[in-house]
Amino acid sequence: MKTLEQLYLQHRGKVSDKWSLYIPEYDRLLAPYRDRSINLLEIGIQNGGSLEIWSEFFRNANKLIGCDINPDCARLSYQDPKTAVVVGDANADETERAIVGYAERFDIVIDDGSHTSGDIVKSFLRYFPKLDDGGIFIAEDLHCSYWQEFDGGLYHPYSSITFFKLLADVINHEHWGVKKRAEELLRGFYDEYRCRLSDGTTLESIHSVEFVDSLCIVRKLPATRNVLGRRFVAGDDEAVVSGHLVLKSQGSAQITPQQDTNAWSTLERSPAEAWQQQQAELVELHIRVGSLEGDVAERTRHASDLQQDVIQYERRVSDLQHEANQSKDQILTLKRDVSSFKRQVAGLQDDIARRDAGLAKAQQDIDALLHSTSWRVTAPVRWPIAKLVRIRHIVSVAMRAVRTNGGFKPAMHKALELYRKEGVSGLLGRLHPRTEGSPESARRNNYDEWIQRYDCIDDEQRVAIRQRVAAMTDKPLISVVMPTYNPKPEWLTEAIESVRNQLYPNWELCIADDVSTDPAIRPLLEQFAREDSRIKVVFREQNGHISAASNSALELAVGEWVALLDHDDLLPEHALYCVANTIVANPSVRLIYSDEDKIGASGRRHDPYFKCEWNTDLFYSQNFFCHLGVYHKPLLDTVGGFRIGVEGAQDYDLVLRCIEHIGVDAIHHIPRVLYHWRVHAESTAGGTDAKPYAALAGERALNEHFARQGVAGSVEWIERGYCAHYSLPATLPLVSLIIPTRNGLNLMRQCIDSIVGKTTYSNYEIIVVDNGSDDPEALRYFSSLGQDARIRVLRDDRPFNYSALNNSAVSQARGELVGLINNDIEVISPDWLSEMVGLVLQPGVGAVGAKLLYPDDTLQHGGVVLGIGGVAGHANKLAPQPCYGYFGRTGLISSYSAVTAACLVVRKSVYLEVGGLNEQDLTIAFNDVDFCLRIREAGYRNVWTPYAELYHHESATRGFEDNPQKQARFRSEVMYMQRCWGDLLFKDPAYSPNLTLDYEDFSLAWPPRVEPLA
Structure with a gap:
């Protein structure tokens, strides 16, 4: 018969994970049950391999039941008919009913579940009563009970290790010497975790508690087997200490002395629990003392105020008399000042007359110059010089566009697309250098003029207020x-x-x-x-x-x-x-x-x-x-x-x-x-x-x-x-990075190489959604990706529908978190995914967006602002780096109403809760904005971080909106957004109604979108 260690070494089925110390201990502990028709319950089975090994170890077992909260365990299947799996929280009543449906009593219960102290205590109280006499309860991985993350600590009064230590006192209940039920020792655990034993006699059936490193073994026997019993005396010679033969003849039972006066035995709670209560009482006392001190200070202050009032009234009478005398002197002084001001005004009027005469003379000189022969002769020279700088700039921008887009023809396509989206002003905006200090920007941000127009109150408004x-x-x-x-x-x-x-x-x-x-x-x-x-x-x-x-x-x-x-x-x-x-x-x-x-x-x-x-x-x-x-x-x-x-x-x-x-x-x-x-x-x-x-x-x-x-x-x-x-959790959640593409070999290689080569976050998978690629080289590359266990390629030949492609991939994603990634993304900061995961795991956070740069290091995505261009626009788009934007916002973590799906991380549960991307009405554009608005509508907030930095070679494989069908589709998506979200598009809570919806630079709104003051 093979040992448990031999069974583990030869096992090739489902994965089982146990510490090496456990294997020989389980061999020792479970050997007496090996040939019996036992019922075994294991809480926490993960991949289910332990049940296969128990099936080999207990050949005569009646029922082997595994329980796990992970819904994916429902897919586990076993050839051995005596093996069963129950999916659910072992401490939930419905899960217990499902377990009892397979076996009402057990010989062995193994708790390898969440390892949190609360769950371990509740599992023991729920399932130890279901053990038959002679049964055994084993709690694994008790080292977790020393860690805060698992409801524990070295001196934590309610850790699982403290609980099992107390069971040793329960076993020795008959020797306490005070009138206290054994169950009272566990009252603090009952209150802390809101649980208790259904049967008050269960504690009497605890026979022994054994500790091994990270293991606790609790054995069950009838209550009659768990008392000290009578004394056995053997032999006749009592030459050293006498009195034992008398006990032999009397058959006397053990007698415990009364401990009613022992202060350490009459405590209502353990010192650790009592300390917690005393701390709370001490805080309450401090508050009461502070309140009383405040009352005393208030009364003292009131008395002082009354005395001060008397002094102030007396001073007031004296001051009024003094002020009356001063007023008379001031009247005389003011009369003298008025006379002086009149003389100054007369002098200023003379100065103005002289200035006007000088201006008239200067204008005559300018007119003479403009009509002179020399001015007209030099005009052809001055005009080219004035235009040369601008022409050089336009040529420089155009040549950079040709290089960036891979040739003249793609650059022209890009320009036409830009013209269709943003008109002449958008096209010229790319040709003109954009700086915060440009004349155009300065005019839009003329705060002095803005104040005069929109922030000055007249007498009519004062009356209304x-x-x-x-x-x-x-x-x-x-x-x-x-x-x-x-x-x-x-x-x-x-x-x-x-x-x-x-x-x-x-x-x-x-x-x-x-x-x-x-x-x-x-x-x-x-x-x-x-x-x-x-x-x-x-x-x-x-x-x-x-x-x-x-x-x-x-x-x-x-x-x-x-x-x-x-x-x-x-x-x-x-x-x-x-x-x-x-x-x-x-x-x-x-x-x-x-x-x-x-x-x-x-x-x-x-x-x-x-x-x-x-x-x-x-x-x-x-x-x-x-x-x-x-x-x-x-x-x-x-x-x-x-x-x-x-x-x-x-x-x-x-x-x-x-x-x-x-x-x-x-x-x-x-x-x-x-x-x-x-x-x-x-x-x-x-x-x-x-x-x-x-x-x-x-x-x-x-x-x-x-x-x-x-x-x-x-x-x-x-x-x-x-x-x-x-901070990231000790166990990193799996992130499924979804990358739709059609061909785009160079972009895909760049994207995936940068993710795999630079990303410091380790627990991720990549799902490439191949949307009908027909480039042989691209297809060969996609086939080669399967060599990396983290990468899968899903073929999806439907007509391009960005929303549908991602929704389908999310349904097949294994991760707790989902990352929507464009194929033209390139990683800059190695900790980009760690930053986004840390944020998305915070309570209340829905989607998290990243800082995306164009290849020329200008800003592409710094958060999405609603209403710009009729639907939405990118905050501070095209701003050169480093740029911190309006009051530093481009350099700070901030919530926005929406973030772009070019690089977006969201919990899969949230994605499914809001119904994913809209694949019916928004197949290409604005689906990410609509998605984020539905996330916000569900009560979450969308967050943008500048500390996850990536390049975005924007929509390089999607093509341009350059035919009537695509343009009609785009218009319909705009109309859908305006119809669906209405006024919300123009009342973005993450933006100010005093800032523009005509530009993406946070310049002033002319006029602001605020209610009238009066």
Whole structure:
């Protein structure tokens, strides 16, 4: 009879995977059962090879049952009729019923399932009662119980190894000496994993617990066999220690002394479990102490405020008298100034007259020159010189296009296709150099003119706003919180006056001065507090930096909402009206943010940041929430206000902690510039170089947020923003990379060689979909690909339908993840797939897109923006590299409404959930946009990453839309998208309504697509 090791060595069937230590141990443990008619249950069979080996080992077995949660195990079949497979979670009732349908009782149960502590404990409690007396339960791979990823740890109170150790105490229950049921020892496991034994007497049938490295063996015998029993005394000579012969004659049983006073025996829970409970109670006590301290501070502050009010009223009377005297002096001074100004105006009028005369003389000289003989003679020379530079540029671009496209004829096809898609402007756009500083771009981004047209309020609008405010039944009180420390007095004055000038009147300004050393600050703040009762000021006794000062200001706030304002920045007069209007219209909102711009020393506004709707992935890359940020006060109370230790990024940290308590639906964006951020040497408005510690503080805040949220990964500062690195799981999921093609030998070889040769992610398969190739060399190449076990070639001769080709391939893909790859893709960054997999495995993520470059290193895909060109366009297309785009977005991980399927990774379950690509209405174009919109509609977000970088030799084998049939098909696909998605195409939440839909460069919209202010 062969040993188990011999059976494993000669096995050639389905794969079985066991540690070498297990084989001789199983031989020893299972030898007594080998010739019996046993029933065996194995939980976790993977490829099913162990069942074939058990069939050889137990020749007389009655039933060998394997159970696995993997649905692919349903395909396993066995020649031995006594072998059966059940697919499902072994700890689910329906799966247990299916198992019991084959055998109600077992002699051997082997748990080789998920190895998580919870599953192991639940499997034991569910199936140990089904063992016959003399049966054995074996748990494998208990080394996992020391790992966090499997619900474990060396001292984890609820790890599987801790559970089996406790069973040793259960076996010795009769010796405890306290009135406690054995089952009480396992109560913590019952609560932790929400399970329990169906039969309370089962624990009495545990005969022994044996441990071998990574194995635990629990034997079952009748309860009567599991007690210490009576004492056996042999012999007659008792010369050394007497008393044993008396026991022999009495047949006395073992007697356990009472342990009711033993503190270690009367504990309700184990020390590890008790420690957890004490930690929770300690946190609760800290919270209560903090609350009581807050009450004491509030009462002390109130008493101080009352005393301060008395002092301020007395000062106010004195100041008013002084101001009256000053006013008389000022009137006399102003009269003298008026006389002086009149004299200056007269002088300026004389200067203007002299300038006009000079201009007239200059114009006469120019006219004389233009009509001179020399000017007319040199005209033929000047014209060619002026045009030469432009001609050289056009020729250079054209020749590069000929080389890139493989000759003159393909280049002309490409030009005609471009003309059909984008018209003359698109064609000229390729011939003209595109730079952000070009005159055309500068005209489109003339923010001064844009402000005059769309962001200035006239008296009629002011009246309308005041009428709307008066009609509000609920006017929320907005507390504007302002910490101050040595601001320029004139800037501080402007900041405070910008609040006082608000069209919405129901506000309070809460100022905390952090011990400013400038002697002008305190009297200035005191003066404002005297003039306006809505302005509250507290002067801190000790400098604590911005977080502590902000908390001091926050303590003054009694409003339901809090807006943050720096001591040198400005609010436009309609800012708080827009905020109040949003609060009233959206009762469930808890966080509000707006667009912003910067303001220089001269008062000129510039550099507007027109933001998108809430974008989690972009927020992890940059704090776009910052200005103007408005918070629900109860939410701030819940998170404890500003946190000490993250100064410079205290507002970033505050929002991170707030979003941990609310859903994204409670965050609202106002698409208007409601904040003017002052630019000066000490402000981060000009860049993080002014406060380098702010970047590091933001990095810390993000990493601690990830830790609190259980996100496996880390965040680092990368100069233009933050980069989130998401950890890959210990077992890498299989990715099926699907590449449709027709012929295209050179492109396919380049694509596959770059994937195989450069990709660092190891667990992938490549599925080449051959769509009717007829090139002999290409066919020979496809045949050779089969030599690599990771590559399959599927022949699909249907007429070209990109959607159908991919849908068919996905149905045959083995991977948990699917990658849609064009055949003209070439890998640049080796970790491209690791980056995309790390992102797509994050909760809530649907599709992930990559950064794609043209061969000339200009940007091809930086995310898809809806509405451009009527359907969609690529963000910052053709931007030269390196280019970080609008506010760094092209260099940061960000959510978009859609990403291109030229390189897209998605979970297969999500792909199937939304129905895959639309192969009926969108056979060629826009199928990826439609697919992504359906993913978003299903509740997921689509993410683009710049850290997965590849070349895209765009649609090189598909051909051009150069015949009436193709053009008609393209028009029908455009009409389908517009009919199906309607207004959504022009309200992209990942883009701003203040930015253009005519270009792909994030330039200004003329006019913006926002609702009228009043």
